[in-house]
Amino acid sequence: MDINKYLTVGALTRYLKMKFDSDTHLRKVYLKGEISNFKAHSTGHFYFSIKDETSKINAIMFASNARKLPFVPKDGMKILVMGRVSVYEATGNYQIYVEDMIEDGVGNLYVAFEQLKEKLSKEGLFDPKYKKPIPKYPERIGIITAPTGAAIRDILSTIKRRYPICETILFPSLVQGDLAKDDLVKKIEMAQNYDLDVLIVGRGGGSLEDMWPFNEECVARAIFASKIPVISAVGHEVDYTISDFVSDLRAPTPTGAAEMAVPNVADLQEQLKQYQVRMKEAMHKIVNYQKIYFESLKTSYVLKNPNAIYEPKKQQLDLTYERLRTIILTNLERANNHFTMLKQSSVLKNPNRLYDPAKQNLKHMIEKLEMLNPLSILGRGYTLSYQEDHLVKTIDDVKIGENLQIRMQNGIIHTKVLDKKGLES
Amino acid sequence: MKKENMKFEDKIKTLEKTINELESGEVDLEESIKKYTEAMKLVQECDKQLKEIEEQVSKIVLEDGTEQDFSIEKEENTLD
Numbered sequence: 001m002d003i004n005k006y007l008t009v010g011a012l013t014r015y016l017k018m019k020f021d022s023d024t025h026l027r028k029v030y031l032k033g034e035i036s037n038f039k040a041h042s043t044g045h046f047y048f049s050i051k052d053e054t055s056k057i058n059a060i061m062f063a064s065n066a067r068k069l070p071f072v073p074k075d076g077m078k079i080l081v082m083g084r085v086s087v088y089e090a091t092g093n094y095q096i097y098v099e100d101m102i103e104d105g106v107g108n109l110y111v112a113f114e115q116l117k118e119k120l121s122k123e124g125l126f127d128p129k130y131k132k133p134i135p136k137y138p139e140r141i142g143i144i145t146a147p148t149g150a151a152i153r154d155i156l157s158t159i160k161r162r163y164p165i166c167e168t169i170l171f172p173s174l175v176q177g178d179l180a181k182d183d184l185v186k187k188i189e190m191a192q193n194y195d196l197d198v199l200i201v202g203r204g205g206g207s208l209e210d211m212w213p214f215n216e217e218c219v220a221r222a223i224f225a226s227k228i229p230v231i232s233a234v235g236h237e238v239d240y241t242i243s244d245f246v247s248d249l250r251a252p253t254p255t256g257a258a259e260m261a262v263p264n265v266a267d268l269q270e271q272l273k274q275y276q277v278r279m280k281e282a283m284h285k286i287v288n289y290q291k292i293y294f295e296s297l298k299t300s301y302v303l304k305n306p307n308a309i310y311e312p313k314k315q316q317l318d319l320t321y322e323r324l325r326t327i328i329l330t331n332l333e334r335a336n337n338h339f340t341m342l343k344q345s346s347v348l349k350n351p352n353r354l355y356d357p358a359k360q361n362l363k364h365m366i367e368k369l370e371m372l373n374p375l376s377i378l379g380r381g382y383t384l385s386y387q388e389d390h391l392v393k394t395i396d397d398v399k400i401g402e403n404l405q406i407r408m409q410n411g412i413i414h415t416k417v418l419d420k421k422g423l424e425s
Numbered sequence: 426m427k428k429e430n431m432k433f434e435d436k437i438k439t440l441e442k443t444i445n446e447l448e449s450g451e452v453d454l455e456e457s458i459k460k461y462t463e464a465m466k467l468v469q470e471c472d473k474q475l476k477e478i479e480e481q482v483s484k485i486v487l488e489d490g491t492e493q494d495f496s497i498e499k500e501e502n503t504l505d
Binding site for chain 2: 135136137139147152153156157164165166167168169170171172190194265268269271272275276278279282283285286287289290
């Protein structure tokens with residue numbers, strides 16, 4: 001016998017509990033029945049059973065949920081509950097953990113509401129990313145509601161009081177009864193053709209059945225499809241409809257919707273005043289800053305002491321002048337020294353030294369010239385023969401019978417050619 | 426002319442932008458005087474627009490798509 005085959009009660013119970021908890025059908029159960037054995041514990045939890053003709057289930061509703069109930073449950077009451085079914089380990093009993101409870105009668109609508117809400121939520125129709133911003137200063141507002149009654153009166157009077165510049169266009173619609181949903185859809189679609197900044201869709205307070213059209217899927221989808229931002233305003237503060245979830249903004253009441261749709265002229269005028277104050281202050285600051293800057297310029301060293309601009313130049317000029325003077329003086333002195341040196345040179349003191357050699361040279365030259373003077377050889381007996389002015393160098397220069405002049409050392413003889421005879425060489 | 430046609434919202438936006446610029450102190454004197462003058466004009470325009478409000482008549486769009494003037498009082502009178 002294998003003892004390990006045998007489970008503990010705890011293990012079995014935990015296994016069963018795990019089975020219950022992993023079943024998605026049991027996580028959210030909508031259940032209807034009649035209350036019995038109701039007990040409100042001092043901790044605020046409700047303990048009771050829900051039964052019908054054939055069966056019974058234990059139920060617990062924790063204080064956190066029980067506190068929210070708008071009525072006090074009692075035995076025999078027909079109810080609709082929503083909760084999860086699980087196992088209570090200590091007793092091994094399965095039971096329903098009730099999260100919400102309403103009295104049956106309005107019950108069918110409630111279930112439908114929850115189911116549609118969950119369906120559309122899963123589809124993402126309530127996702128904040130689809131919410132369009134409501135313009136701050138609308139010029140035209142569309143209103144879809146009944147043309148008579150508190151809702152339209154509240155909306156129009158609130159808009160006129162706060163922001164009368166705004167145009168309002170009413171798309172009258174049925175807001176209760178079986179035909180209302182289709183009318184609402186039609187008007188929402190119609191409004192798309194108008195150049196509207198925002199669309200208010202709603203009605204005044206009433207019973208859950210009265211407000212039911214705003215819980216219809218087709219209305220929710222029409223609101224979701226609207227290109228114009230939609231403010232939903234159905235009933236009173238406590239009333240929530242599917243339209244509220246799917247619209248871009250939920251207003252607690254029709255008056256609230258109008259307040260959310262338009263700014264208040266009085267506030268705007270105050271805002272404009274604030275703008276003026278801020279602008280004046282900013283301007284004052286800018287001008288002041290410029291003034292300070294200007295003052296700082298005015299009192300700047302240069303403007304106060306204009307000399308400062310050219311003083312450095314003047315100084316530079318003085319320096320240059322001084323340098324120039326030094327250079328000139330130095331040059332003069334150098335020239336003077338040179339002159340003194342020259343004055344004392346031996347040449348000037350003894351100028352003969354410059355031309356004595358030249359004189360000697362000249363004498364030689366004269367002697368040389370003397371030697372070369374052709375006339376000087378006449379002294380040695382040589383003569384020169386001329387015909388007219390031409391020197392006669394050969395016998396071919398003259399013809400017989402012609403006159404010749406013969407230059408002697410001390411005179412000229414005029415003669416005539418009698419004969420000529422060449423020398424054999 | 427263009428400013429006259431500006432939407433109220435655009436005017437407010439322009440004002441806010443100008444004021445922020447002026448407050449930043451990064452605009453030179455000449456430019457800031459220009460901006461200040463323009464903005465002041467815009468403030469006055471807005472203020473005028475708010476003060477000299479002509480109350481807009483509400484309209485109602487009938488089933489056949491035609492528009493009519495609509496007022497609660499009239500509506501209630503016809504109900505009486």
